[in-house]
Amino acid sequence: MRRTIRRARSASRAFLEREAAGGIILIAAAALAMLVANLPALSEDYFHLLHLETGPVISPKYGPMTVHLWINDALMAVFFLLVGLEIKREFVDGELSSWSARRLPVVAAAAGMAAPAAVYLAIAGGGELAAGWAVPAATDIAFAIGVLALLGKRAPASLKLFLTTVAIVDDMGAVAIIAVAYTASISGLWLALAGLVLGAMYLLNKVGVKRLWPFLILAAVLWYCVFLSGVHATIAGVAAAMMIPITKSPGAPDDVESPLHRLEHALAPWVGYAIVPLFGFANAGVSLAGMSPAILLAPLPLGIAAGLFLGKQLGIFGSIWVADRTGFAKRPGGASWAQLYGVAMLAGIGFTMSLFIGGLAFPGNEALVDEVKIGVLAGSLLSAVAGFGVLRFAPRAQRG
Template identity: 55%
Template sequence: MNQQRQPLLRSMFAPVRALFVSDASAGILLIIVAVAAMFAANSALSDEYLTFFYGELFEKDLFKLNTLHLWINDGLMAIFFFVVGLEVKREWIEGQLSSPEQRRLPILAAIAGMAVPAIFYLFFVQGSAEDLTAGWAIPAATDIAFAMGVLGLLGNRVPASLRLFLLTVAIVDDIGAVMVIAIFYTANIKIGWILGSALVLGLMFAMNRMKVSSFTPYIVLSLVLWFFVLNSGVHATIAGVAAALTIPMVGKDNDTMLEHLEHGLAPWSAYLIVPIFGFANAGVNLSTIGMEGILAPLPIAIATGLFLGKQVGIFGIVLAAVKVGFAKRPEHASWTEIWGVSILCGIGFTMSLFIGELAFPGNRMLIDEAKIGTLIGSLCSAIFGYIILRFTTTHSDAQEVIEDTPKTA
């Protein structure tokens, strides 16, 4: 009797076990943080919540980051982007993006997964009273931790190839988001600070070529680079990605410098930096925005772009690429499973919130509407993607899925 019950018990507790052996815990933490932020913003603590993050710490003339919210978005998030940069470099040189064959389908899917949501967005905001075109990139991003967290809850039901596909698409998506921020969300360029940034970055690349194996000079110069970029007009978080690209893969003693640094910082990024960012940015006071604001063109456009645009773009391009022989379908994955994972790519929590702040600087109402659209679109993508994968997949090789799933930043 006990032997008969063991497989059933293992099946029942597979999602719980996944919290400790996969990326599910980081995703669940983000869900909790988002709920907590919405509770704080819509409770008796609303004023304290806003004052804590947006209250001035000192005069703007003293230093431009004069609120805790700015320190989180422009300072702390630079570390998150640094970890993203490390992951991108490792994957590009020796990981899942290291060969043309491996890059082909994820890059194609990521491009379509950014372009089609942007088209959906622009379609729904046309004719609106305000010019909302600046927010076109908000629904273009995929949140790695959130999406992988939903997959983790599915335990052994999703083949390893699809987990890998989702991860690589999200990594390429991050590259695209960084480029979008650098190109389209940049204020007035200050040439002196740009030249100073280029000089510091050149020095860091020179240290790379000389195989400087101490982390200290890279950390010091990364802080200098961040300060220069902060004052240059380019968003400060770009300094994190640029600095990460200078870290050597191996040092003088052939120690794995980049991987060691990535593994050391990834937990801090996933379990501290991103949750702090989420709590500071996800809270919206619904009483001030009202039902009219929730149903306004901006949140509808973002939610539609994330939920519909992502799945149409990614699933459509994968289907077309496989049918014409340009790329191979992920192994052991059905078209229904690929569709389910395409829907999960519409979870855009972290990057979407971040770009929303950049798209409408100083306009609190539009920023709040962008947050609502991001939360609705991400929630719909998470729920529907989970349901499709939960009730249509039949894979049972749990050990293979767990062992083959790479860890994310």
């Protein structure tokens, strides 16, 4: 039993350390993007490279493939594949494997998505800007864990684990939003073909195939079909992950020979240290030339920043307090209310997913996409600094 607990803790520790390191690299990549985008000697080359046509035309809807399109629609599908693997593992054999363990993260994540959307709509209003309601709804797990890592032992393990589980449930909500809210038109033929490919992966799983290469080949075909279907291609990553077999070994929380385990551990370094930072570098850069500080008060960036900073902390902390007071679910052990408030603030770091959804909300409108970036950067930065400050000076939970 003790060996099982030690293996579970070591797996959790490795996950958190990886996310923390990836988060710090992501912070550096975002800062570099802002620097390059605003240096006269480099900004033109930066934007030219992102929109450089590399071909071919896979879908008439998107036209010639560009560097930016490859990153956002192809490489990010690998990111979503890893997200899907983590979600499946947590629900089958992890922190979300029982309803009692799911209660608080599910409630906190749901409230932490609804409240930011409500704050955004209250500020940005309806019309064209209403499409951005989901931008402040997501939490960037790598960025948030990266900030937590800077606090060292001042952030108890229970807080890190809670933030991780909330972010995983939050990712599920973001995936659902992308699939439903940001799919304008669908090709029934290609969607049906995607369903057949997914069915083939399901059958491979059911007959006990343990080799990864058949699943990976079918996952690539699935991405192609989904890309042409009109549904955002990154959804293929999550759908494929659900078909990857997961097995348990006796007395252990995670079988190292499990296909899901092997794929997750193979992808994690590439995603954390290359794909996500590359996405951050390609999407965080916005030229501030000609902009005044008053742009922060424009409805779109203000609504996003307020949604991330105010909406997240109100939704998450408020739901934890209500759940604990009503007895629906207990707050994480070993954490004070002040520390939980700090973590709720850190959940307002929406960076990766918020930028991603922002691009889907306002396709082809560079001016609004730039405003999205400003709002996301402002809200995420404010949440990171304020959350770090609260956690740095928050009293620890009283023992006993």
